[in-house]
Amino acid sequence: MATRTKDVQTDTEELVTATESRAPAKQPLIVPADQPVAFPLQLPEFSARLKTPAVGQRATRPDGRLHGLGQTQYIDDITFPHLIHAKVLRSAHPHARIISIDMSAAEALPGVLATLTGKEIPVNSFGPTLQDQPVLAAEVVRHRGDGVAAVAALTEQIATDALELIKVEYEPLQPVFDPLEALEDDSPKIHGGDTNVYTSKVIKKGDVEKALAEADHVFHRQFQTQAVEHVPIEPHASIASWDANGRVSVWSSLGRITLGREDLARTLDLPQSKIRLIGTIVGGNFGGKNEITNEPILAMLSRKTGRPVKSVFTRGDEFISSTIRHPFTMDYTTGVMNDGLIIARKIRLVLDGGAYCSWTATTIGKGSILAAGPYNIENLLVEAYAVYTNKTTTGAMRGFGAPQVCFAYESQMDDIAHKLGMDPLEIRLKNAFTEGSASPTSQTLQSVAVKESLVQASERFGWKEWQR
Amino acid sequence: MHPFEYIVPSSAPEAVALLAEHGESACPLAGGTDLIVDLKHGPGNINLLVDVSALPEFRGIDETPDGLRIGSMVTFGEIMASPVCRKMTPEIVAAAHTVGAVQTRNLGTVGGNLVTCVPSADIAPSLMVLDARVTVIGSDGSREMPIEEFFVAPRKTSLQPHELLESILIPKNALGKPSKFLKFGLRNGQALALVNAAGSLWLDKDGKTLVEPRLALGAVAPTPLRATKTEAFLTGKPATDKVLAEAAEIAVSEAKPIDDFRASANYRRQIIRTFTLRVLKRSIEIAREV
């Protein structure tokens, strides 16, 4: 760290040297009270932005200066005249049928301007692959993060108070939390039908059983990963404003506005031309802000009240009602020859999907394709299943299943090296992809750089010289 | 937050009177790092906040004839910056340093930490091993007690509703006593204590006999715990590995750690064992250095 800091020659250092030699008068760091300014009138120009060719330059970010000045407008920094605030009541049960929702006491609270339940939403379902998720649960709640009703009020506090006045009658249903239990025949079926498996994937190459039988050594281990949250420092936030022409403008911390508008058009049953979706600078995404959340709710509440409506997730909302990373249960069986050559790998992945599909199709796809690691393995079988449970919905998160399978394949790689008495670097170099290698899906790989990265990292680290 | 009123009294007696007058609907406000969070999520039963944080009676770090007096409203940041504390009670400074982060240390107060009376109160063990005494004031005047008597139960101190914690005194003879504080958290920054441990002791002139050994543990019992059986065992014993190992076992038996989502009770016991050894060994090393 310290050494790298020294290596970076910055314009700042030039500036410091220059100002030292010119020795101008000392500038006050805080603007005097009688001269308020919103930004410096003399702005630095960082040289990398001015150079051609542009590609390869360490160009500073156009948004960076506003970040540093505190001037970037995130959703929560935007306000409008007559803006009101919405809050969503979350489910009291992990799995239950909704018998009734009584909004009367909430509606009677002074300062409450409108309420909303799932039945009022024109098309109450969404999802990037399967549209299995309600905007507000109307019949069944499938996890504790499901919204069941919403309130718009003059202040956030009134809206929060109003949530406590909503009376929801539930009939609890048997929940299932463990993904392996959810696979069993007699488990409760969270979305009906005869299975909780909602997506699966197979990748098959060569003859894995035969190769395992021929291997000098067979390694087996089960690996598990946990549920984790994206933790963007900016919680999800959105504002909707339905105008007199019947056109709705939505400001949202969403990372994909084109498809977000499609989701809004579908749930609100509106033509896309009637919807404007504006994505401002997002305060951290990491995959977690790629789905609509409260946007249709705010749009409906704005239509009901004729006022712009804002909602900002609390940190608690962020955890329980946005998506999280899929926990994986991974069984790895690997056949290896005495010289360290991997000849077979059999993998079974079970993804704990939580209550709804969300981005599972992508996660199971990437997880399966990548599961064997960046290695040439002739005989391969990957079977992956995603299963519903009555827990927080899992979705897109930086790496889509790859961090999970990498933990498994690379841990096992070291197990193998240890058993065979090989250096972890050598066994990887022996098996790694090279230019033109065939991937597990038999794709011919180009611009491959596994070995290059292994060698370069080992040199930088001092792998050969390293002493305990 | 639910509505409440906010008053800044001009003196400690006025604060006490306000609290006595309003009873349970009033609450003193110190640094606010816990209370404001509670009020944000609470039921709205507090109607009056009495801000005692700037009252002169509760402020200041002073050397007195009796010892070092730390006002209850001294912040952790002030403890860390205090030359007197750094010199005379370095392990109280070390403990203050483990509280939250810079911003919370600039708000949070020593008194607030003690009055909140959670088992993991970071500042408690290092005070306990220096035989700290606390002074509280109320409608009936002031009274003083050893700090361990101040803690009654989780989130319950011996303070009467109208009473306020005024100051903490480190007795003169404990100043400069060899001591060590260690905190075990789940990460390095902004960590909540899974186990806190503090030890202090003198060595007799022979350089090995333990004199006035003290051990206090945090987050392992309903309140911060003074490990009196361990202390009794150690008193007058030689500072050998065998003695210390036995002491660690007694400390484990004195603690009543719980199972929770952060760790199992069994794991906490292992940390108590290890940390007891480490704080005692380090204290002995310091004693030998002086």
Place this chain on the structure above:
Amino acid sequence: MLVQLKVNGELRSADVPAETTLLKLLREHLGLTGAKLGCDVGDCGTCTVIVDGESVNSCLMLAARAAGHDITTIEGLANANQLHPIQHAFEELGALQCGFCGPGMIMSAKHLLDKNTEPTVAEIRDALAGNLCRCTGYTKIIEAVVVAGRAMSSTDARP
């Protein structure tokens, strides 16, 4: 209640309910949205401002308590002539990505560098531990604080 305080050198006042936090006062009543709400309980540090020279979580401080005090927010760092050296270094070294932690992070850096322009990396890490960042791994932020400190010490050294 009427709260009068000095914000970035300007005398400001607002009539707010007693339960208003300093953060809410700044953002909703004074139009200073630089300090952010990230967790509302003092964990994330994105609401950090400086009160009488000491950094605090403005989400944990009542506006009423800030009355009569001197508040510095991110909006008060640049002057009419130049970015604050910390802002300059953060921008130049790419220390901010999504930027949401930035205002709080920069205020914590200022709190540190105002007292010590040549902190060690360990001291910088300690000073920033109350400001969570999910984008940067803190690496470029720490580099930027080092560079800003150098710039500040040479600024201080000017005649």
Place this chain on the structure above:
Amino acid sequence: MIKRGRGMACMWYPIGFTVAANPSAATVKVNTDGTATVLTGTVETGQGALTVLGQIAAETLGVATDDVHVVSGDTDTTPMDTGAIASRTTYVTGNAVVLAAEKAREILFEAAAPLLGVRPDQLEARDRKIQVLGFPAKYVDIATAAKHSENVLGCPSIGSATYNPPTVAMDPETGQGKPFSTYVYATQIAEVEVDDETGQVEVLRIVAVHDCGTPINPMLVEGQIEGGISMGVGFALHEEILFKDGAQINPNLTNYIMPTSLDMPELEVELVDNYDPTGPFGAKGAGEPTAVPTAAAIMNAIFDAVGVRITSLPATAEKVLGGIMELQAS
């Protein structure tokens, strides 16, 4: 006692989505002063999309980064984009920006060619000029060409294009196919210290060497890698959403333990020299893969230090100590 260990992990990671819809469109408008505006439907989420797309447009048009302004994130004005997801922006949206900028540049060449007395295919855009290939002294400013095209020829220099990576659907029985256009590769090596009496793991340093094809902006790539590693460190050692009866029991930043500045090791980041002919100027992507190998590298380092093979994440101190005690018992 403190035990030291080291561990490596390598990985591969695809750019963009599988066969599912993955297109991005872009519009590039050259202004009459030679600067340019890019319209993109992606969103700046901190990854640096605005900067990188601006640099890609600038490179295609032969201007500097600062000459390009990028407009993003408004469905009323910006074209279709699949979004800031799947490490796809540099590669997919970047390719769309190249195609759109080439179309705008083509209009500039058409305008400049008669002014320079050459054919359009004899021209290149460099250093804010349209110049004759091999005769850089023979040129017109981009501004002149843009003005001429717009005002005289009646043809604004605006280009729009969509890019969708070529893929082959996977066989449902065997999974065989070409699900992604390209992949990136990386190795990370971690050095750790393990306290064998508490199980606490301190990651001392991580060396990360990543391939992203051509780094459009090395500073931003480093930022992605450093941030990805911090997520990886959290995933490895601390972070876990805990449930009781389906309810989260630690849904807050007090009890959900993500790394602070005091929990991050020293990072040493390098890029592999690589070029992907299918990407914009050889670029692939950098966002997600940065978080992939970290946990595996740390687990291998723990194994190297104390012989404990962690099979379920996170490797909490309690879990590591449990493993150490099991080994001691056996």
